Amino acid sequence: MRIEPFDLNGPDRRDGAKLVVEQLSKSFGSGASAVQALAPLDLSVRTSDFLCVVGPSGCGKTTLLNIVGGFERPTTGRALIDGRAIMKPGRERGVVFQQGALFNWMSVVENVAFGPRACGVPAEKARHDARGLLELVGLSGFADRYPYELSGGMQQRVGIARALANDPEILLMDEPFAALDQQTRELLQEEIRSIWRRTGKTILWITHSIEEALFLATHIVVMTARPGRVKASFRSHFSESTDPLIAATPEFTAAKREIVGLLRSEAQRAQSLEAAV
Template identity: 60%
Template structure:
């Protein structure tokens, strides 16, 4: 395990990078400094999990890379080019589906490929491929309202993958799901990542989820968000669901728990003082 208090240059090709990126919302005395200058490299094929107390700027960081927000200072790059707005090369999945309610599951997933000029036949075959990957082939003709929350998130993941993005940006994608569904989907997403090795930036509140999935865990401080620690757990390539009971897993879980608790207490004090 490697832990560093700062950025720690990852091995391999850098897929995306934050270079001294800060974010302030608003101006004047009422403004909020959400992120202190942060530098972070995301290596190609990595599965990077961001964890940190509520309000520490995780979504802000992800949204800046997505191109939904602009940084107040610093630079965000993907594949060596500055990020200047949303782009199909970055696939985003939110906490709740954001599916097109009036379209079938199949059409939701085929939407992106069609929009980028694929023929209807091609788009349908791409959709079929990704729906199979997330185990929803038999639900292709259904509508989102006919699906459970877990199934809707699977459609969201299939829809993001169907655009063949260079990086997947996922903001607490499983947060609204019950514990059992969540565990099953964690296994599923792990297998998808193992098979595709898509670069992923993933936000979660669950330490266990981060340890189970990530090649890199970035622990953030309370607002204004900074990087408190970067860890490189070794469980992402395992196919054994029981890794979560291993000694090293449990030890790292307790380390991260300690770090997050400290930051959550700081965040709480900030709330009280406001």
């Protein structure tokens, strides 16, 4: 087994953690019609961790990311970056969305230069650095195109380069490859892994794909159906492998089976919840 159960909240983990989530919960609405999206939840992410959160749809994983991103306020509990409570969006947390978050009125290079310019870097320098980042994500020939002229996979690369441009402490990724076709997705997964290895960024990655989580993550959190809480958490070693065909190994399959087993009961519960609504 290349995954092992792992307590993400051990006392040794919380000291000096990059991101700590404490008893975080979120409800929408109030009174009798209130819906709890996220049950009190604890997490800690250390520097250079690649943490994947896997869960059935509607389990509140995007809500978790929105709170860490500072776009939503928690109902109870708090999220901390380097010990400071998160109150609003900030440049130390780079966010990559599923799609449709690029600025279509700006060229690709202007999209990537947007963050540094907003933070006071002179336009010329920001553009120059942006071209370097576009090279990193393999888009140097497309700097002066507009996002809508690019394929879905290329657009996600722009999104990643744009998030990296501010040199954030942590990258928050909300199912960034979910809308891509299989081949493009696998290619980009390898690329994000190599970017992660080179830069040592801390990454919080939301996905519903177990393969993706096993392939990328150093740590995996499996969430329950609504209200989302941590069902199990693992340390994963597959991401250390350099074998591009790691997904075809028996260990990988066994690990996948274990997580599928956990998620299946959750997905069934989620469906019965949907039916009850």
